[in-house]
Amino acid sequence: MPRFVTIWFRHLKTDWQSVRQPTLRSLPFVLAIPDHGRKIITAANPLAQQQGIEPGMVVADAKAIFPSLKIIDDDPSLPEKLLKSIAKYCIRYTDTVAIDLPDGLILDATGCAHLWGGEKNYIAEINSRLTNRGYDVRATMADTIGAAWAIAHYGGSSPIIEPGKQMEALLNLPPSALRLEPEVTDRLYKLGLRKISQFINMPRAALRRRFGQHTILRLDQALGNADEPITPIIPPEPFRERLPCLEPIVTLTGIEIALQRMLNAQSLTLNAKGMGLRKAVFTCYRIDNKVEQVEIGTSRATANPKHLFKLFEEKIQTIEPALGIELFILDATRTEKIINRQESIWSTTGGLEDPAIAELVDRLSNRFGSSPIKRYQPDERHMPENSFKPVVNLLESMVDGSRLTVDGFQWTTDRLRPISLLSRPEPIDVTAPIPDYPPMNFRYRNKLHKIKKADGPERIEPEWWISEGRHRDYYAVEDEEGGRYWIFRAGHYAADRSPNWFIHGYFA
Amino acid sequence: MLSAKSDIISRLKREILPLEGLRATRPESARGLGLDFMSEAFPQGSFPLGAVHELINEGAESAIASVGFIAGLLGGLMKNGGATVWIGNAPTLFPPALKTFGINPGQVIFIDLKKEKDQLWAMEEALKCSALSAVIGEIPELSFTHSRRFQLAVEQSKTTGFILRNSPRALTPNACIARWKIKPLPSINEEGLPGLGHPAWEVSLLKIRNGRPQSWIVEWKNGKFRQVAEAAPAIILHPTRKTG
Structure with missing residues (x-):
């Protein structure tokens, strides 16, 4: 069962001013911001409140009530900064501390209280520590954030609601204890619903229609029927x-x-x-x-x-x-x-799913980076050099069935293909008898190869919708020493220029 | 008497082999390679798996013939979905063609490394991985130390390693179990058919530990190795018999 602590700082900003300047402690003072050419009070310390000065008043009015009132300029971003620093201090009580603007903290105290000798001591410790730092606080504990917040702000006999007792604790509190929007609270008061007990048992549909989904949610959150996520100031590292x-x-x-x-x-x-x-x-x-x-x-x-x-x-x-x-x-x-796979007993060498291979790839990519490690999948392109491409995620597709037709393409096997392909075709000098007949011999790297056997031509056209270029007529040829090559002529024969011949690969 | 003696010798041979780091390969996995006609050259009559083989190549044609021979072997080794690692300098292999040799190109992990030091390191790491069917490295220079490191790695993992040595500077002795040389031969045509025939190679086993070096003419036909002619006379580089 989770347990939450909420801490309400009754006079967060003025307390901080008093801590900074101890002389202010005995003086009534207010914080104010300029608004439409006048100054509006945003916070008043307890002494000022005793004089009847409340936040929201205009400074001139307050001065009329209490002429020697001290006025300090307010900084709207201050509460967040203050709460953050106090939240960091509260990490000592639990590692999950969230700030609740404008004037509160939420602590997930699940399983923490026993370290302080019980919940009572835990709350007392928090209260006394923060009071010693000069803040007027009220810390409360309950199963839900909503219930703890309610009794922090709207009282209750004890700061601790026993596990599972949040319903009873809430019954006597006013509707505003549920952290509702001001308009909803006003409407509830207008209808004479001054206590939560008066509407908590009403049909949900009726409540939703009149007061909105948010009201239902807040009620559920306070009772523990709905989750209330909090954002801890230090995001938890689970492992x-x-x-x-x-x-x-x-x-x-x-x-x-x-x-x-x-x-x-x-x-x-x-x-x-x-x-x-x-x-x-x-x-x-x-x-x-x-x-x-x-x-x-x-x-x-x-x-x-x-x-x-x-x-x-x-x-x-x-x-x-x-x-x-x-x-x-x-x-x-x-x-x-981890997705556990069934171990196969019989196969001596597992496929790519074998964890040992993943570990090998890790070690290699840890040392060389992932770029030199590749696996290929077929690509539906015409040109041989484009007919395969590296698998994008080396091991991701290994996991889901490495039979490898990642894009649904199959490796084509109907044509004779060389086992080795040059990364770019290299020009050769060729003697060919008549157009479209395989050449008689070719010279590559200063070596003359006399062609004994040949297959072809196989015409491969570039994809006109992707790239421009000339078609290629490929021949598989074998020279007298048994070397087997894949050569091609780019484009047609033309009278005005000598044809371009290239070598593109080797057959085994 | 004489038969008893030969019994003892063959028993001792069997005992010595494991001590030399050669484990008896299970005959069924070696039989899948289709090299049965070579069996009498090998120790214990089966192609030594779980060891490192080196292939010496001179020139591009010979290198490609070696690649073809290895591809044929891999087809048998990877039959039950195993994976291989191919370590090289730059991508030269054409993956779609591997399919002709019975290899699923997607099961081959290519590692292209420029530095020789890195290649050797990667080769050793890959050989240590028992989940791989085979590891192929295009590493021209192989020192004795490295070959022994590879040998120790495969003794643990039982992976088979092939080292393609393209135009090596020096052929010093090393710990590889076998030294091969593959030379391309004119292809063999079916009766009266024009064009290129089935690829044929002259496969020479130059050195084999506890075996008999020999050479064969092999063609790759219908997804299988096939011996073409009678084996050429055995090449004996180092006379094994000592006198006196």
Whole structure:
């Protein structure tokens, strides 16, 4: 069962001013901002409020009530800054602290109170700490944020609502305790609904029609029937390992031991949740306040500490410990669910799905980057050099059935194709008897090849809708020594120019 | 008496082989390669898998013939969906053509590395991976140390390695189990058909540990190796018999 604490700062801004300037503590003062040529009070300290000065009044009116009133300029961005810094301070109570503008904090205290000896002590501790810092606060605890907020602002006998008792606690509170929009609250009052108990049991459909979906949501959130997401000031790192060191670590062996221990711990937590790691960052905090970081990525989610250590092993050489490292943090910045595959017992060599291959690819791409590692898929293009293309995501398609027709294209096998293709065709000198007959011989790299056998021509046209260019007439030829080549003539024969012949590949 | 002696010798040979790092390959996986006609040249009568072979090439034509021979072997090795790694300098292979040799081009991972140091490192890492059917490296120069590292890697992983050495500067002894040389021969036409026939090579096994070097004329026909003529006389480079 979750437990939430809300902290309400009754006079956040004025309290802060008093903390900064202790002389203000005994004086009535207000904060004001200029608005349409006059000054409007945005906050008043308790002493000023005793004089009947409330936020929203015009400064001139307030001065009429209390002539020696001190006026300080307000800064609208101040509450957020203040709450953030107090929220950071409150990390000591729980790691999930969110700010609730304009004047509150929300703490997810689930499973934290026992560390302070119970919920009562927990609340008392928060109250006294913040009061000592000079803030007038009211901290309350309940199963839901809505209920805790309600009793913080609108009282209740005790600051703690027992688990499951939020309904009873809310019954006697006014509707504004539900954090409704002002217009809705006004309408409720107009209808004489001054307590939550008066409308909490009304049919939902009627409530929705008259007061809107938001009212229903707030009611559900306060009762615990609907979730209320909060944004913690420090976003949670779900898989994070910390290793503080008593003595600063300066040696590579020390770093390796630390990393190994953290990887083992992390793989246990990952395994427990069925998750695997895709990206991890290993951060070393040095005693001279510098931070050293190394990062690794894997091609498939894994929680194998041995493999992860191998990936890190190359990179941790670059860590400069200088005077020593006092804290190691290992963050799994990207995790994915591990899809367990059925192990096949019989096949000695698995296909591309084998995790060992993913680990090999990780090690290689960790060292060389991913660009030199390629796998090819067919492309539906005419020109041989365009008829295949690298698989975009090397391992993603390995995962889903590597039978490889990623785009639904098939490798064509109906034509004779050379096993080796030159990256670009190279010009050759050719003696050919008559047009469209295979050549008699050709000269390539200063070697004359006498052609004994030939196949062809096979005409390959460029795609006119993609690129311009001349068609090619390909011949597969064999010379007297048994070398087999793929040569082509670009374009037609023409009287005014000698034909261009090229070599494009070798047959096995 | 004599038969007892030969029994003892053959038993000792069997015992020595594993000590030399050669594991008995399971005959059924070697049979899939279709090199049965070569069996008497190999130790224990089957193509040594789980070892590193080197192929010496001089010139582009010979290199391509070697690629063709390896492609034919890979077709058998990758039959049950295995994957291979091909480490080279620059992309030269034409993936669509691999299909003719019974290889699914998508199952081949190409790694193009410029530096020889990187190639050797990648080759060793890949040979350590037991999930691969084979690893092919286009590495011209291979020192004794590296060949031994490769050999140690494959002894653990039982992966088969092929090293294509294109115009090597020096042919020093190394720890590879076999040294091959493939030369292209004029293709063999079916009766009376014009044009190019089935590719044919002169396959020479120059060196083989515990085997008998030999050479054959092989053609690639209908997805299978086939011996064409009678084997040429065995090439014996180093006389194995000692006198005295």
